[in-house]
Amino acid sequence: MTEQPLMIVSSSPHLHDKSSTANIMWHVSLALVPATLWGIYLFGLYSLVIILVSIGSAVLAEFLLGKLSKECTIWDGSAFLTGLLVGLNMTPSVPLFIPIVASIFAIFVAKWTFGGLGANWANPALSGRIFVFFSFTTYMSSFTTPRTLLKAMPDALGGATPLGFVKTAIASGSSGMTSNELLAQAGYPATELARKLCAVLGINAYTIDSFLGNIAGSIGEVSSILLLIGGIYLLIRKIITWHIPVTYLLSSAVLTWIFGGLPAGLGMFHGAFFPSMLSGGLMFGALFMATDYVTSPLSSKGKAVFGIGCGFFTFLFRTFGSMPEAVSVSILMMNIITPTIDRYIRPRKFGDKKLFAKKEAVA
Amino acid sequence: MHAVPTFRKGGVHPPDHKVFSREQEIVRLPLPSELVVALSQHMGAPAKPLKAKGDTVERGEKIGESVGFISADVHSPVNGTIKEIKTVTLPNSVQCDAFVITVDEKQPGNASKPIAWRKLKKEELFASIKEHGIVGLGGATFPAHVKFTVPRDKKVEYFVVNGVECEPYLTSDYRLMMEKGKETLEGILIAAKILEAEKIIVGVELNKQDAIDHLKEIVKEKGWPIEVVGLKVKYPQGDEKQLLKAAINREIPSGKLPLDVGAVVSNIGTCYAIYEAIVYKKSLYERIISVTGEGIVNPKNILAPIGTKVSDLLEFCGGLQGDVEKLVSGGPMMGFAFFDTETPVTKGSSGILALHARKKVRRTPCISCGKCVDACPIGLMPTLLYKHITNLNYEVAMNSLSLLDCKECGSCSYVCPAHLPLVHTFKTGKKMGRKK
Numbered sequence: 001m002t003e004q005p006l007m008i009v010s011s012s013p014h015l016h017d018k019s020s021t022a023n024i025m026w027h028v029s030l031a032l033v034p035a036t037l038w039g040i041y042l043f044g045l046y047s048l049v050i051i052l053v054s055i056g057s058a059v060l061a062e063f064l065l066g067k068l069s070k071e072c073t074i075w076d077g078s079a080f081l082t083g084l085l086v087g088l089n090m091t092p093s094v095p096l097f098i099p100i101v102a103s104i105f106a107i108f109v110a111k112w113t114f115g116g117l118g119a120n121w122a123n124p125a126l127s128g129r130i131f132v133f134f135s136f137t138t139y140m141s142s143f144t145t146p147r148t149l150l151k152a153m154p155d156a157l158g159g160a161t162p163l164g165f166v167k168t169a170i171a172s173g174s175s176g177m178t179s180n181e182l183l184a185q186a187g188y189p190a191t192e193l194a195r196k197l198c199a200v201l202g203i204n205a206y207t208i209d210s211f212l213g214n215i216a217g218s219i220g221e222v223s224s225i226l227l228l229i230g231g232i233y234l235l236i237r238k239i240i241t242w243h244i245p246v247t248y249l250l251s252s253a254v255l256t257w258i259f260g261g262l263p264a265g266l267g268m269f270h271g272a273f274f275p276s277m278l279s280g281g282l283m284f285g286a287l288f289m290a291t292d293y294v295t296s297p298l299s300s301k302g303k304a305v306f307g308i309g310c311g312f313f314t315f316l317f318r319t320f321g322s323m324p325e326a327v328s329v330s331i332l333m334m335n336i337i338t339p340t341i342d343r344y345i346r347p348r349k350f351g352d353k354k355l356f357a358k359k360e361a362v363a
Numbered sequence: 364m365h366a367v368p369t370f371r372k373g374g375v376h377p378p379d380h381k382v383f384s385r386e387q388e389i390v391r392l393p394l395p396s397e398l399v400v401a402l403s404q405h406m407g408a409p410a411k412p413l414k415a416k417g418d419t420v421e422r423g424e425k426i427g428e429s430v431g432f433i434s435a436d437v438h439s440p441v442n443g444t445i446k447e448i449k450t451v452t453l454p455n456s457v458q459c460d461a462f463v464i465t466v467d468e469k470q471p472g473n474a475s476k477p478i479a480w481r482k483l484k485k486e487e488l489f490a491s492i493k494e495h496g497i498v499g500l501g502g503a504t505f506p507a508h509v510k511f512t513v514p515r516d517k518k519v520e521y522f523v524v525n526g527v528e529c530e531p532y533l534t535s536d537y538r539l540m541m542e543k544g545k546e547t548l549e550g551i552l553i554a555a556k557i558l559e560a561e562k563i564i565v566g567v568e569l570n571k572q573d574a575i576d577h578l579k580e581i582v583k584e585k586g587w588p589i590e591v592v593g594l595k596v597k598y599p600q601g602d603e604k605q606l607l608k609a610a611i612n613r614e615i616p617s618g619k620l621p622l623d624v625g626a627v628v629s630n631i632g633t634c635y636a637i638y639e640a641i642v643y644k645k646s647l648y649e650r651i652i653s654v655t656g657e658g659i660v661n662p663k664n665i666l667a668p669i670g671t672k673v674s675d676l677l678e679f680c681g682g683l684q685g686d687v688e689k690l691v692s693g694g695p696m697m698g699f700a701f702f703d704t705e706t707p708v709t710k711g712s713s714g715i716l717a718l719h720a721r722k723k724v725r726r727t728p729c730i731s732c733g734k735c736v737d738a739c740p741i742g743l744m745p746t747l748l749y750k751h752i753t754n755l756n757y758e759v760a761m762n763s764l765s766l767l768d769c770k771e772c773g774s775c776s777y778v779c780p781a782h783l784p785l786v787h788t789f790k791t792g793k794k795m796g797r798k799k
Binding site for chain 2 (some may be wrong): 005006007008009010011012013014015016017018019020021022023024073076078116117118119241293294295296297298300303342346347348349350351352
């Protein structure tokens with residue numbers, strides 16, 4: 001025999017499905033591209049600057065913190081993704097220091113202080129967003145009118161999101177009207193396309209606009225359809241499972257349908273669940289924030305419970321709380337409960353003895 | 364059309380890589396000049412050596428005697444002389460004594476008259492199996508006579524034969540079914556007679572459709588009471604727990620044996636060995652080994668004597684090619700990597716693989732994606748086990764996370780995007796946990 005090459009000895013298995021952490025992070029980032037491009041188109045180039053600044057500061061923070069522990073972790077893509085998520089969660093007109101603060105908070109406080117990738121209990125991007133939302137509420141809640149509605153938007157409504165507007169209207173005492181009626185009464189504009197589709201399909205024009213992405217909102221959250229495309233891409237690549245998005249959207253929709261009409265004086269089963277599902281970042285949160293691996297449960301059953309919990313909190317805060325868009329806080333609430341879910345909701349073990357004890361007792 | 368049976372929870376779909384040796388007919392290895400026959404080729408206590416240095420041995424002669432309840436006899440594969448007794452390290456890192464046998468140039472012929480086994484009594488058949496050192500050839504090498512000892516209060520409703528061969532690369536069972544189908548099925552009948560089994564089921568994965576058809580044809584022609592079932596391709600279906608769930612939809616309780624749900628599972632190769640032992644009085648001293656992988660010049664399915672050195676097998680297959688990084692004994696999911704080509708093959712060696720270097724991916728911390736939880740066929744939480752074991756919390760891992768239920772099938776490590784050494788950690792954890 002010829003000279004034998006040196007062999008590697010390692011434990012089984014000797015095959016791998018070729019996935020990697022970095023691969024997953026880059027795929028999630030890729031799935032966000034359509035929604036990102038739409039946001040930039042809708043709100044102008046300044047949005048691009050915001051996104052780039054968020055990503056840059058997140059990656060830089062990760063790099064500098066990596067110096068402390070003498071490892072370079074920026075290529076695993078997690079800091080890039082965090083930065084991108086932070087950027088997409090900014091309102092289109094924030095001063096640039098806000099995304100910087102948010103990204104640094106996300107990477108440093110939410111992630112590194114708990115031990116870096118995989119050890120954080122709260123979704124870093126969400127924490128960053130919530131931190132700046134409560135620190136700079138004025139900036140974070142003044143929205144820009146999207147390009148597609150610019151001409152028709154009455155001055156009085158400038159920069160209001162549909163959800164925010166309805167919330168304010170209900171708070172100031174108007175009752176007996178659905179959210180779409182309220183919007184119509186105030187002259188909230190709809191795009192030409194939406195009005196045409198409305199005539200054909202009979203679906204409310206505002207609902208169509210929220211689905212297509214012609215509403216005010218944070219840069220990345222406005223277009224439900226583009227977010228769905230990204231989400232479906234992740235589902236096909238088996239990066240996320242259906243459990244969290246589906247249970248989250250369904251539970252919040254059902255609860256909103258049943259109880260959502262109460263504050264507006266409409267009674268039960270009159271909640272506008274479609275507008276609620278399609279706006280205020282719910283789609284974004286359900287597909288990209290709640291499905292964050294580190295801060296969501298491990299098992300499928302646990303994920304379903306997590307999704308339902310998110311849906312419940314979102315409904316609760318939106319309907320009875322003071323916040324019109326409560327997605328980020330809801331997910332954060334469930335992040336807190338995740339370790340408990342993992343402790344008590346586990347897959348059924350193959351050949352579980354309890355099962356057999358029961359069967360024998362029956363026999 | 365009803366659904367194709369498989370087990371439900373977990374499992375993975377590695378590419379099957381069987382193309383290398385799938386179409387290679389079984390060939391007999393020209394006798395090497397020297398064999399190294401290990402005394403611990405089976406699960407349980409090593410056999411006691413019956414020969415000393417300088418003794419001559421004959422083919423089929425017992426050279427190691429089983430000691431204790433779980434143990435098996437070892438036989439000489441050739442006529443030859445014991446050159447020495449030395450300590451060898453087998454791929455599964457078992458260290459034991461081994462006979463180094465210098466092979467005589469003249470070997471006895473193969474002529475032997477078949478025995479009409481149907482006339483033999485159950486007890487005679489059982490005694491033969493023990494005498495000929497039959498062990499499970501799927502890889503676990505559990506002594507067959509121990510497995511076939513059915514306690515009085517237990518009944519074998521099902522004898523399930525494992526022709527799944529779910530490990531990628533390996534094709535020895537497939538070739539056996541294709542080339543020795545009739546003999547193997549007869550072996551199954553013999554085993555079923557010993558067990559007094561009521562029903563016989565042969566489970567084969569659907570990537571071996573031609574083998575299923577072939578076996579079904581023979582069964583139909585002979586009118587034998589054997590059911591051949593095609594199973595959906597999914598790893599680790601060759602594990603007895605998953606196989607029983609797939610084939611007869613019964614679930615072995617944690618920590619129990621197939622007999623507890625009225626079944627016995629045997630590998631299809633074992634059944635062929637039983638056939639040869641009973642009908643031709645041939646002890647288990649040779650087996651079919653798939654020598655395959657992208658690093659082998661001419662992959663082959665080889666009938667080789669136990670104790671053949673890997674270097675002889677590689678040479679017969681034209682040697683190694685390309686950037687070979689690992690030699691593996693067994694399949695790529697559960698097999699053992701080894702580095703010394705002087706290592707001998709044992710009764711459990713279903714394959715020798717030469718694998719090319721694979722792209723190195725940096726290990727990251729666990730990102731809690733839960734893919735391992737979804738992949739685990741037993742319903743464990745591999746990532747939590749990993750965290751507890753690496754934090755030396757062996758007790759939590761053993762008790763509340765059921766570490767001992769882990770079969771080390773490798774599904775979790777296979778899918779882990781963080782490339783954590785999960786199975787490795789569990790192996791360590793079991794050892795450390797048991798020590799305490």
